[in-house]
Amino acid sequence: MTLILSNEDVERVLGMDETIAILEETYRELAEGTGISRVRSDCLAPTSHEDAIYGLKSMDGVVPSLEVGAVRINSDIITWPRTGNHRRRVKVPAAPNDRYVGLILLFSTASGAPLAILPDGVVQRMRVGATNGLGIKYMAREDARTAAILGSGWQAGAQLIAAASVRNLEEIRCFSPNAAHRQAFSQTMTGLLGIPVLAVDHPEEALEGADIALCATNANSAIFGPEWVRPGQHISAIKHVEIDSAAVALADRAVTHIKDSSPIHCVIEGMDGMEALPSRYTAKGWADIEALDFAAMPELTDLISGRVPGREGRHEITCFINNFGLGYQFAAVGWLALDKAKAAGLGREVPTDWFTETVHP
Amino acid sequence: MTLILSNEDVERVLGMDETIAILEETYRELAEGTGISRVRSDCLAPTSHEDAIYGLKSMDGVVPSLEVGAVRINSDIITWPRTGNHRRRVKVPAAPNDRYVGLILLFSTASGAPLAILPDGVVQRMRVGATNGLGIKYMAREDARTAAILGSGWQAGAQLIAAASVRNLEEIRCFSPNAAHRQAFSQTMTGLLGIPVLAVDHPEEALEGADIALCATNANSAIFGPEWVRPGQHISAIKHVEIDSAAVALADRAVTHIKDSSPIHCVIEGMDGMEALPSRYTAKGWADIEALDFAAMPELTDLISGRVPGREGRHEITCFINNFGLGYQFAAVGWLALDKAKAAGLGREVPTDWFTETVHP
Numbered sequence: 229m230t231l232i233l234s235n236e237d238v239e240r241v242l243g244m245d246e247t248i249a250i251l252e253e254t255y256r257e258l259a260e261g262t263g264i265s266r267v268r269s270d271c272l273a274p275t276s277h278e279d280a281i282y283g284l285k286s287m288d289g290v291v292p293s294l295e296v297g298a299v300r301i302n303s304d305i306i307t308w309p310r311t312g313n314h315r316r317r318v319k320v321p322a323a324p325n326d327r328y329v330g331l332i333l334l335f336s337t338a339s340g341a342p343l344a345i346l347p348d349g350v351v352q353r354m355r356v357g358a359t360n361g362l363g364i365k366y367m368a369r370e371d372a373r374t375a376a377i378l379g380s381g382w383q384a385g386a387q388l389i390a391a392a393s394v395r396n397l398e399e400i401r402c403f404s405p406n407a408a409h410r411q412a413f414s415q416t417m418t419g420l421l422g423i424p425v426l427a428v429d430h431p432e433e434a435l436e437g438a439d440i441a442l443c444a445t446n447a448n449s450a451i452f453g454p455e456w457v458r459p460g461q462h463i464s465a466i467k468h469v470e471i472d473s474a475a476v477a478l479a480d481r482a483v484t485h486i487k488d489s490s491p492i493h494c495v496i497e498g499m500d501g502m503e504a505l506p507s508r509y510t511a512k513g514w515a516d517i518e519a520l521d522f523a524a525m526p527e528l529t530d531l532i533s534g535r536v537p538g539r540e541g542r543h544e545i546t547c548f549i550n551n552f553g554l555g556y557q558f559a560a561v562g563w564l565a566l567d568k569a570k571a572a573g574l575g576r577e578v579p580t581d582w583f584t585e586t587v588h589p
Numbered sequence: 590m591t592l593i594l595s596n597e598d599v600e601r602v603l604g605m606d607e608t609i610a611i612l613e614e615t616y617r618e619l620a621e622g623t624g625i626s627r628v629r630s631d632c633l634a635p636t637s638h639e640d641a642i643y644g645l646k647s648m649d650g651v652v653p654s655l656e657v658g659a660v661r662i663n664s665d666i667i668t669w670p671r672t673g674n675h676r677r678r679v680k681v682p683a684a685p686n687d688r689y690v691g692l693i694l695l696f697s698t699a700s701g702a703p704l705a706i707l708p709d710g711v712v713q714r715m716r717v718g719a720t721n722g723l724g725i726k727y728m729a730r731e732d733a734r735t736a737a738i739l740g741s742g743w744q745a746g747a748q749l750i751a752a753a754s755v756r757n758l759e760e761i762r763c764f765s766p767n768a769a770h771r772q773a774f775s776q777t778m779t780g781l782l783g784i785p786v787l788a789v790d791h792p793e794e795a796l797e798g799a800d801i802a803l804c805a806t807n808a809n810s811a812i813f814g815p816e817w818v819r820p821g822q823h824i825s826a827i828k829h830v831e832i833d834s835a836a837v838a839l840a841d842r843a844v845t846h847i848k849d850s851s852p853i854h855c856v857i858e859g860m861d862g863m864e865a866l867p868s869r870y871t872a873k874g875w876a877d878i879e880a881l882d883f884a885a886m887p888e889l890t891d892l893i894s895g896r897v898p899g900r901e902g903r904h905e906i907t908c909f910i911n912n913f914g915l916g917y918q919f920a921a922v923g924w925l926a927l928d929k930a931k932a933a934g935l936g937r938e939v940p941t942d943w944f945t946e947t948v949h950p
Binding site for chain 1: 593595596622623624625626627628630632633634635636637638643645647649650651653656658660662664665666680682683684685686687688689690691692694696697698699700701702703706708709710711714743853855856857937939941942943944945946947948949
């Protein structure tokens with residue numbers, strides 16, 4: 229049987245502690261050269277959907293120790309609505325019933341069999357949370373007690389859960405531009421974490437004195453500038469454009485998720501304007517991207533394997549940038565979700581024969 | 590609804606004439622730069638299956654004019670059994686019920702929605718047949734009447750169907766090493782095509798006087814040498830290793846399927862021996878691969894768009910080498926299969942909601 233899981237199934241079984249643990253364990257294998265990741269590819273094409281482009285994106289990964297391979301696919305209708313001088317990237321839920329399309333397919337390396345098909349949403353959120361959580365675990369001060377977060381969306385929640393999983397936080401302060409959003413977030417997260425999460429009116433209020441500064445937005449340009457950097461701080465971003473390169477330059481240690489951060493771009497000629505390279509439209513954002521040389525930075529596996537230290541003193545400023553995702557993460561976290569969903573009897577079983585064949589070409 | 594199709598469904602509706610037509614039409618768009626293909630990636634990893642490796646391969650393509658995108662995935666258990674001095678690449682049907690795993694996922698570029706999931710077998714066979722069929726259409730003599738085929742497997746059948754679709758063949762001669770196989774093939778194909786297909790005992794008997802020489806084997810090294818090249822002949826291969834580079838050198842015009850023929854290799858260190866580069870083990874095969882410079886050859890889209898002529902005289906020797914596949918082919922032919930299957934009421938309908946989500950990460 230092949231299991232079809234929903235985001236609800238995955239959410240019910242997938243905890244942050246164990247997501248961090250499985251990533252840490254499998255990243256060690258990646259560091260040792262016994263794991264495989266195929267860099268993301270983006271096929272960008274015209275769509276009949278108004279003022280939008282179509283994106284077909286995929287990435288693959290194999291975790292041999294878990295006997296699992298994964299392909300993660302996104303089939304997106306993407307728009308770039310303008311707000312003031314900026315354009316924001318907004319995916320449109322254009323599939324039937326106003327839904328988005330992101331899938332993970334899991335395969336057995338022992339038999340080749342398709343083990344499961346699941347939406348990518350919850351796994352994506354958890355793997356981003358867990359990845360930045362590992363950044364905090366290896367780089368933030370052991371005695372970090374306060375965290376600030378810029379952003380109050382779905383990803384921001386996972387960032388706080390992960391931070392609270394690896395450090396004994398006593399206070400969290402949240403800023404995001406929309407007061408209603410940040411207040412709702414504060415209420416939900418306070419209840420969820422059992423730690424006071426305060427909504428504040430200005431980013432300065434959130435950041436002042438924070439041991440850990442978390443950026444978790446969908447911004448297209450820098451939202452965290454050099455003026456906010458403080459000794460002893462750990463800075464964390466879920467997108468590389470969130471942190472101004474001048475802020476990164478102030479860090480004693482800056483670590484990236486992966487050095488090799490160039491997706492394969494397959495773009496129809498003439499579409500390499502706004503759609504393919506949105507950052508062009510916010511000159512600062514684009515300049516920031518240019519200024520960060522990920523290949524020259526240590527990457528997360530270097531921290532986990534002990535090849536580079538995360539922090540060597542309580543006054544050091546550390547910075548972790550989750551620049552790009554890996555198919556490998558979807559194999560590891562997808563495997564965990566499947567393992568736990570099976571144990572809990574969740575999901576729809578369909579005959580594996582539906583997705584296999586008697587011929588091989 | 591999302592349609593789950595089987596190879597049987599696809600086989601019932603997908604004809605060679607229209608497969609050739611859809612590829613020809615969509616290749617014209619590819620030539621014009623309005624189609625997208627993401628080169629195949631191969632993740633090769635250890636497997637617990639005895640004496641084998643695990644391969645997770647994927648390729649993507651988008652045909653904007655058909656409003657379809659495709660991801661093709663293979664999840665293979667691969668072995669290299671030795672026969673005499675050679676090793677042959679053999680996929681093992683290790684999935685439940687002794688089955689292979691190859692999938693095509695089709696998506697709508699208008700909504701992002703997953704349209705269908707189907708096994709890749711029949712589409713793969715038809716697109717290889719149709720691709721080499723286009724080679725014949727654009728390069729073989731208009732009055733070609735006899736064809737020889739080396740090979741008697743599943744792919745060989747599609748090669749003959751395609752050849753008979755684009756030329757008025759009157760006689761076909763087949764050689765393959767196993768007498769029982771070639772006799773069974775001869776009987777089946779004679780019935781199917783209504784053209785005598787003779788099984789012969791030596792490759793020479795098949796090739797002598799043949800206007801079209803088809804190679805359709807799973808050989809790892811050259812099976813078609815320069816001694817068999819004749820004026821006016823069209824030579825066709827479904828794998829680049831089948832034709833000795835010395836034979837290609839004798840051709841007045843040699844065209845490849847695609848210039849960019851390097852899949853992305855994601856291989857665990859130390860696995861780049863037999864498993865990753867099998868051709869190393871047959872020195873001749875390896876040398877052949879090295880000798881052919883696909884990037885310097887015209888490609889199929891050049892013929893179809895008229896950028897290069899296919900043949901300019903009846904005594905010219907022409908050669909078409911189907912060196913690598915394209916995700917684009919799976920989008921085009923997959924779309925056709927889906928369109929016809931829907932019209933015929935075939936396939937299993939499952940809720941599209943199973944493969945979509947309300948969140949986007």
